[in-house]
Amino acid sequence: MTDNLAGTIHKIRSASRSLIxxxxxxxxxxxxxxxxxxxxHAIVEIGTTGELTARELSEKLLLEKSTIxxxxxxxxxxxxxxxxxxxxxxxxKNLRLTQKGQQTLTKINLYAAxxxxxxxxxxxxxxxQEILTGLTDYCLALKNSRQKNxxxxxxxxxxxxxxxxxxxxxxxxxxxxxxxxxxxxxxxxFSDTFETAVxxxxxxxxxxxxxxxxxxxxxxxxxxFLGSIAIDGEDLGENIAHLRWFIVDKELHGSGLGKxxxxxxxxxxxxQNFRETHLWTFKGLDVARKLYEENGFSxxxxxxxxxxxxxxxEQKFVRPLPLKGDx
Amino acid sequence: MTDNLAGTIHKIRSASRSLIxxxxxxxxxxxxxxxxxxxxHAIVEIGTTGELTARELSEKLLLEKSTIxxxxxxxxxxxxxxxxxxxxxxxxKNLRLTQKGQQTLTKINLYAAxxxxxxxxxxxxxxxQEILTGLTDYCLALKNSRQKNxxxxxxxxxxxxxxxxxxxxxxxxxxxxxxxxxxxxxxxxFSDTFETAVxxxxxxxxxxxxxxxxxxxxxxxxxxFLGSIAIDGEDLGENIAHLRWFIVDKELHGSGLGKxxxxxxxxxxxxQNFRETHLWTFKGLDVARKLYEENGFSxxxxxxxxxxxxxxxEQKFVRPLPLKGDx
DNA sequence: AGAATATAGTTGTATCAAGCAACCATATTG
DNA sequence: CAATATGGTTGCTTGATACAACTATATTCT
Numbered sequence: 043m044t045d046n047l048a049g050t051i052h053k054i055r056s057a058s059r060s061l062i063x064x065x066x067x068x069x070x071x072x073x074x075x076x077x078x079x080x081x082x083h084a085i086v087e088i089g090t091t092g093e094l095t096a097r098e099l100s101e102k103l104l105l106e107k108s109t110i111x112x113x114x115x116x117x118x119x120x121x122x123x124x125x126x127x128x129x130x131x132x133x134x135k136n137l138r139l140t141q142k143g144q145q146t147l148t149k150i151n152l153y154a155a156x157x158x159x160x161x162x163x164x165x166x167x168x169x170x171q172e173i174l175t176g177l178t179d180y181c182l183a184l185k186n187s188r189q190k191n192x193x194x195x196x197x198x199x200x201x202x203x204x205x206x207x208x209x210x211x212x213x214x215x216x217x218x219x220x221x222x223x224x225x226x227x228x229x230x231x232f233s234d235t236f237e238t239a240v241x242x243x244x245x246x247x248x249x250x251x252x253x254x255x256x257x258x259x260x261x262x263x264x265x266x267f268l269g270s271i272a273i274d275g276e277d278l279g280e281n282i283a284h285l286r287w288f289i290v291d292k293e294l295h296g297s298g299l300g301k302x303x304x305x306x307x308x309x310x311x312x313x314q315n316f317r318e319t320h321l322w323t324f325k326g327l328d329v330a331r332k333l334y335e336e337n338g339f340s341x342x343x344x345x346x347x348x349x350x351x352x353x354x355x356e357q358k359f360v361r362p363l364p365l366k367g368d369x
Numbered sequence: 370m371t372d373n374l375a376g377t378i379h380k381i382r383s384a385s386r387s388l389i390x391x392x393x394x395x396x397x398x399x400x401x402x403x404x405x406x407x408x409x410h411a412i413v414e415i416g417t418t419g420e421l422t423a424r425e426l427s428e429k430l431l432l433e434k435s436t437i438x439x440x441x442x443x444x445x446x447x448x449x450x451x452x453x454x455x456x457x458x459x460x461x462k463n464l465r466l467t468q469k470g471q472q473t474l475t476k477i478n479l480y481a482a483x484x485x486x487x488x489x490x491x492x493x494x495x496x497x498q499e500i501l502t503g504l505t506d507y508c509l510a511l512k513n514s515r516q517k518n519x520x521x522x523x524x525x526x527x528x529x530x531x532x533x534x535x536x537x538x539x540x541x542x543x544x545x546x547x548x549x550x551x552x553x554x555x556x557x558x559f560s561d562t563f564e565t566a567v568x569x570x571x572x573x574x575x576x577x578x579x580x581x582x583x584x585x586x587x588x589x590x591x592x593x594f595l596g597s598i599a600i601d602g603e604d605l606g607e608n609i610a611h612l613r614w615f616i617v618d619k620e621l622h623g624s625g626l627g628k629x630x631x632x633x634x635x636x637x638x639x640x641q642n643f644r645e646t647h648l649w650t651f652k653g654l655d656v657a658r659k660l661y662e663e664n665g666f667s668x669x670x671x672x673x674x675x676x677x678x679x680x681x682x683e684q685k686f687v688r689p690l691p692l693k694g695d696x
Numbered sequence: 697a698g699a700a701t702a703t704a705g706t707t708g709t710a711t712c713a714a715g716c717a718a719c720c721a722t723a724t725t726g
Numbered sequence: 727c728a729a730t731a732t733g734g735t736t737g738c739t740t741g742a743t744a745c746a747a748c749t750a751t752a753t754t755c756t
Contacts, residue, residue: 051485057504063431064511067394068407070743080395104390133733158378161510176503177384183488184391397714460704460751
């Protein structure tokens, strides 16, 4: 059994070595591309993701950031990729393939795919599947084991996850507006009336962000807005907070980020000592309702509304300021 | 189906990329060893083979010979390997691990094996086996496809196979003698008497190699003698060739090299116009007997002999010069 | 036996990927 | 506002890879 494991390990290692060589990773450039292995990986990665930052690339390729920095510059000089300083975080730059880079990626794909195809197509479907599961399982196992073994460099929790930002960010009004429009048009067929209202509301709200009773949080990732929540501490008056523009991109549902947004906003409300927090929503958004109720809101009112070009049942939730010392 | 293949290809590529990165082949040195990937491969290869030439290393690692040359030098300077100019082919040098190199290999093995072990040991035996077969099949497929696609650089037929050499080579007497001694002591318990006779015979024969009626062929690989055959055109007189010291290392049985040796020698005999070729052997060596008979020999005599410290039945075979025009 | 060719390995030369450390600019935290 | 963290760049060094031209030895051909 132990011997068996040792034998398996030995054979796996031997096969890995062979694989490395066959794929050309001891060579200066990968055959068929004229590019070094790391460049090919970078192009493929950027291409399939659409947009990446240097840091993300560094994490994916497991290469030093200085190495990545130069790799990126070289690719820019070759006009394979372009960089755009992020609007919302001036430190980072978003990388994407240029037209030429797209073509290069296509060439790489053609070459690599045909290499793989020629290799595996003579094999039975069964064998092919075995190869695939074997490889993926092995990679996964290696990755898991690496992450378990380097507590010094743990997986970044933020890796590939949007960050929660506060305050105004360039593009935030447009971003949140289109998020709402896309979400609700798909869900219930809202159209321009609704989107206009969102844009208008935000446009009136954002200039008031400098007052301490107002705040906005957004989920941002690579200049894309994937979620938001805001506390308008003025429009309702009477020391009541108005929770507005709470939305999370469908892709992030279930990620826990929505709850984080909501709880951050409520913490803010409590810090500001608002007597109550009110919010308006629609009947049918069951997941959201559950979230509200878990966090101290109760449904207080329900009525038909037609203002968005559709007949909807609107709902109003209210949450009182928790007693001090409460959990 | 086609789509399925494309999907499989895509996933395989993605897994390969991940594998490359996890194993550190985009990095300057492999973690845990401090050595570049190519060095690690070289050490493992030399270590597991025991002895290699630079050319063989180049073929295995798929690297340029100049690259290998420098890699080898660097490893020699680090005292990881040693080189010995081959005694039988002054162009090539045999590379082997030094004491220090052995230790390095051990370290590499420990590191790599534990990396693999930690990765796969949480998995079921079944999964482990899947990984193994997947990897090996894939490597094999890639290799096959590469070789099919580069008729310009076909697999060397001589790759890792001994070459047939003619004439004297340093170490040939000792090499052939020990080959005989090892083979026959294991087979039938011959001992010193026999080995002495072989050595003595060779010692008397080799100096006569400069005469055109004598010749010796040997199978040589990395300074090891793995087979031999000789034609003594003088000792029997009467224009009769004496076929002597025909032996092939057990490892090479079935490789076709024995037949090649024999036919080369017989071609030589025919070229020299010997009237007959005689040889003495023992009863029981059935494979050899078949080979003799396939090539024109017939058994002409059989008698008991005790000269080698064992009672054996000796046999004499004779082959006449084929008629001209014969096939 | 001698000429032509092939093979093993080295060396000149050039390129450039990788990593470390120190740095700058921007963001976040407290 | 100060301290710290983060994304990215730059100076510096190392050294792996490849191509081409070369030397020395082996093999093949006639």
